[in-house]
Amino acid sequence: MSVSHSESKGLRERKKMQTRLAIRREAFRLFTEQGYAETTIEQIAAAAEVSPRTLYRYFGVKEALLLSDDHISPTVEAFANAPRHLSYVQAYHHAVNEVYGALSPEEREDAIAGQQILYQVPEARGLLYTAYLTLADLLTEALLRRPDGPADEAERRVMAGAIMGVLILTAQDTPLPEAAMDRALSILDSRLS
Known part of the structure; x- marks a missing residue:
């Protein structure tokens, strides 16, 4: 059974949204536990199980989280x-x-x-x-x-x-x-x- 282009695009969009939500959720948890200034991009990326590069691709800067x-x-x-x-x-x-x-x-x-x-x-x-x-x-x-x-x-x-x-x-x-x-x-x- 093949997946249509629109179904695969929908799946990609849902996966992107889930990744964004996971990154933000972990960032918020770390900001609450450690403080905003004390939390690094690397810590957030590790907690969200993504690379810092992926995090920057989604958000650009820490404040954008x-x-x-x-x-x-x-x-x-x-x-x-x-x-x-x-x-x-x-x-x-x-x-x-x-x-x-x-x-x-x-x-x-x-x-x-x-x-x-x-x-x-x-x-x-x-x-x-x-x-x-x-x-x-x-x-x-x-x-x-x-x-x-x-x-x-x-x-x-x-x-x-x-x-x-x-x-x-x-x-x-x-x-x-x-x-x-x-x-x-x-x-x-x-x-x-």
Whole structure:
């Protein structure tokens, strides 16, 4: 029995995701036991049973272990492709619910663990700030694909910044703050309507 190309691609993607989760899980365990600064890439790789080279291929730098960027692109795509009758704030809310609602229990646990440590590690604050700016830039561009997204870049940046403000304020020290984010986005949407 042969495996189709799509089945083998699906298997490869699942194996990659499992490897990423295993590396992050071991990194989080070691960060908790030893401290972030005291934990080396070599220790993480050994604990996850991968080579340091494999770890670098998946994450690039140690700080990137704390921030799972696996959800950024799907969130931006879901935002751009959200139902056209939704306002841009509602579209972002829809996108977050779609992407994070589809996480497996293991993926959800991984995202929460990474965010909890991220907020505790001073060395990673710059990475978090950069991730917020990257998401704001991506939302600014995605607004061009929304029917209510203005052509003026400054206006799109302000809209993306307003959404990022909600994200920053609700997520600070609170991983996956679904209820708080739902409420904050509803407030933003009602005030902008």
